Amino acid sequence: MSHEPLQPTIRLEPELVAPETYVIHQVQQGLGEPLYVHLNSMLIRGRDPVIVDTGTIANRRQWLDDVFGLIDPADVRYVFISHDDIDHTGNLAEVMTLCPKATLVASWAIVERHTNAFDFPLARTMWLNDGEHLDVADRRLTAACPPVWDSPTTRGLFDNLTGVYWAADAFATPVTAELEPTAASLDADLWRNGMIMFAYNALSPWLKMVEPGLFADHCDRVKRLGMTTIASAHSPTITSESIDGAFEAVRQLPLVDAPPMPGQDVLDHIIAATAAVPA
Ligand SMILES: [Fe+2]
Ligand SMILES: [Fe+2]
Numbered sequence: 001m002s003h004e005p006l007q008p009t010i011r012l013e014p015e016l017v018a019p020e021t022y023v024i025h026q027v028q029q030g031l032g033e034p035l036y037v038h039l040n041s042m043l044i045r046g047r048d049p050v051i052v053d054t055g056t057i058a059n060r061r062q063w064l065d066d067v068f069g070l071i072d073p074a075d076v077r078y079v080f081i082s083h084d085d086i087d088h089t090g091n092l093a094e095v096m097t098l099c100p101k102a103t104l105v106a107s108w109a110i111v112e113r114h115t116n117a118f119d120f121p122l123a124r125t126m127w128l129n130d131g132e133h134l135d136v137a138d139r140r141l142t143a144a145c146p147p148v149w150d151s152p153t154t155r156g157l158f159d160n161l162t163g164v165y166w167a168a169d170a171f172a173t174p175v176t177a178e179l180e181p182t183a184a185s186l187d188a189d190l191w192r193n194g195m196i197m198f199a200y201n202a203l204s205p206w207l208k209m210v211e212p213g214l215f216a217d218h219c220d221r222v223k224r225l226g227m228t229t230i231a232s233a234h235s236p237t238i239t240s241e242s243i244d245g246a247f248e249a250v251r252q253l254p255l256v257d258a259p260p261m262p263g264q265d266v267l268d269h270i271i272a273a274t275a276a277v278p279a
Pocket of ligand 2: 085088
């Protein structure tokens with residue numbers, strides 16, 4: 001038995017979501033479900049190119065081909081890491097080696113929590129906290145904590161030039177085998193229930209403990225950034241027509257019933273179903 005991660009078998013080309021701004025896609029099948037999950041990252045090419053999160057180990061070869069098919073590694077100036085989860089930092093070492101002029105945009109908390117897995121080049125690192133700006137050659141980038149998160153280190157990134165907001169894990173939802181290209185093309189119930197399921201059981205189980213009004217204020221603060229597109233690591237692109245609906249669904253999270261966490265009975269079903277599939 002190998003414990004190596006399985007390489008993705010689904011291929012989605014990088015997606016232009018705004019001028020010089022690409023979502024780098026990865027999709028994998030959900031565990032035990034006929035549903036699929038995105039594991040995206042982003043590239044802002046611009047005059048000072050910025051890589052936003054670095055994909056997964058499982059998708060390393062394709063991710064490197066995708067990103068460096070769009071940008072010469074020698075031209076990358078910044079590598080922004082939204083938080084210290086392995087699906088966002090999977091190719092961080094490779095990127096920092098391949099991109100000698102890149103500065104790593106992290107935070108004290110990311111460095112403190114992630115040193116067990118990565119030897120941070122501190123002389124090439126800067127720390128950018130929630131609310132702070134990174135002014136690059138042609139645009140201002142603002143670190144902004146998304147509505148929900150699964151690591152206390154999380155900051156999203158708002159591009160004040162294009163209006164694209166990188167939401168890290170927020171707005172996570174499964175998609176169907178159709179691989180709907182935008183949130184607008186998802187079935188409305190699947191989208192809403194998918195966001196609830198992921199938010200409660202995979203990201204932010206503390207939602208039931210928060211005061212709904214304070215949480216709504218936080219959501220509204222994020223929305224007031226004025227984004228016109230949301231790129232999320234675990235969602236198809238949320239275009240302008242879906243932004244109000246996305247925020248409204250997330251604002252309601254403390255008020256909805258938390259869905260049950262899959263238990264041993266579900267795992268037994270997955271094992272039985274997997275064993276029934278001929279090799
Ligand atoms: Fe995460
Ligand atoms: Fe994630």
